[in-house]
Amino acid sequence: MKLIPVTLGDLALYEAMFGDEEYMKDLGGVQPAEKIPGILERQARCMSSDKGWVFKIIAESNDWNSETYGPFPNDDCSSWDIGSGEKVGELDSTTIVSGIPVGTVCIWTGYDEKRDVEISEIGWGILVKFQGKGFATLALKILLEKAKDSGRWGVIHAMTNVHNVASNKLCRRVGFSFIEETEMEYDGRMLPANLYTFDSTNKE
Ligand SMILES: CC(C)(COP(=O)(O)OP(=O)(O)OC[C@H]1O[C@@H](n2cnc3c(N)ncnc32)[C@H](O)[C@@H]1OP(=O)(O)O)[C@@H](O)C(=O)NCCC(=O)NCCS
Numbered sequence: 001m002k003l004i005p006v007t008l009g010d011l012a013l014y015e016a017m018f019g020d021e022e023y024m025k026d027l028g029g030v031q032p033a034e035k036i037p038g039i040l041e042r043q044a045r046c047m048s049s050d051k052g053w054v055f056k057i058i059a060e061s062n063d064w065n066s067e068t069y070g071p072f073p074n075d076d077c078s079s080w081d082i083g084s085g086e087k088v089g090e091l092d093s094t095t096i097v098s099g100i101p102v103g104t105v106c107i108w109t110g111y112d113e114k115r116d117v118e119i120s121e122i123g124w125g126i127l128v129k130f131q132g133k134g135f136a137t138l139a140l141k142i143l144l145e146k147a148k149d150s151g152r153w154g155v156i157h158a159m160t161n162v163h164n165v166a167s168n169k170l171c172r173r174v175g176f177s178f179i180e181e182t183e184m185e186y187d188g189r190m191l192p193a194n195l196y197t198f199d200s201t202n203k204e
Pocket residue numbers: 022023024026027123124125126127130131132133134135136137138159160161164165166167169170173
């Protein structure tokens with residue numbers, strides 16, 4: 001698996017995530033199509049200006065447990081563009097990455113209004129057709145190792161909708177500690193949430 005910076009070329013991937021009812025069900029519902037380019041633009045700018053990390057997750061054939069999930073879906077992917085699936089993605093004139101874009105992971109500096117302090121926050125998402133195959137677990141492990149190595153993010157906060165079974169399991173699986181039930185704001189919508197933290201200064 002590779003984590004590759006999100007760029008403005010990733011609109012199809014963003015449309016496949018933010019425009020999908022099943023994907024957005026615990027995030028308050030789909031985003032209107034006209035808002036999705038703006039979401040991508042903000043996230044790509046966040047990455048390119050190094051204000052945060054916004055990566056797309058590229059799954060490779062060795063990330064795939066074919067005994068459990070069947071053959072790596074090469075046929076399915078030969079005509080992919082970034083969102084509907086791409087076997088080989090051209091990232092810039094010098095970098096060619098082989099694999100399939102399956103979602104995104106990010107860490108950014110957010111704001112805790114209750115405590116009036118800046119905090120590090122983390123988010124994740126896997127395209128519905130690739131969910132339940134261990135990709136989020138693997139991507140988060142890689143991202144959290146990167147965060148530990150960088151020494152940049154301190155205590156990382158994760159907020160997940162209390163009804164988001166997969167995200168709540170994921171938090172515990174990759175080593176987050178449950179802190180409290182609270183509310184989270186997602187695009188102006190208030191959702192019941194669990195707050196977890198991960199101390200990236202802990203080198204164990
Ligand atoms: C949350 C999400 C990223 C999980 O991705 P994934 O690649 O399917 O996760 P994994 O395959 O690594 O599985 C992680 C855990 O969730 C469980 N899980 C995955 N899908 C599940 C489902 N639909 N129902 C119940 N549990 C599920 C897995 O069994 C695993 O638990 P385990 O460690 O006890 O075995 C994915 O469901 C998603 O993108 N959802 C939409 C976007 C979203 O809600 N993002 C989170 C914002 S906080």
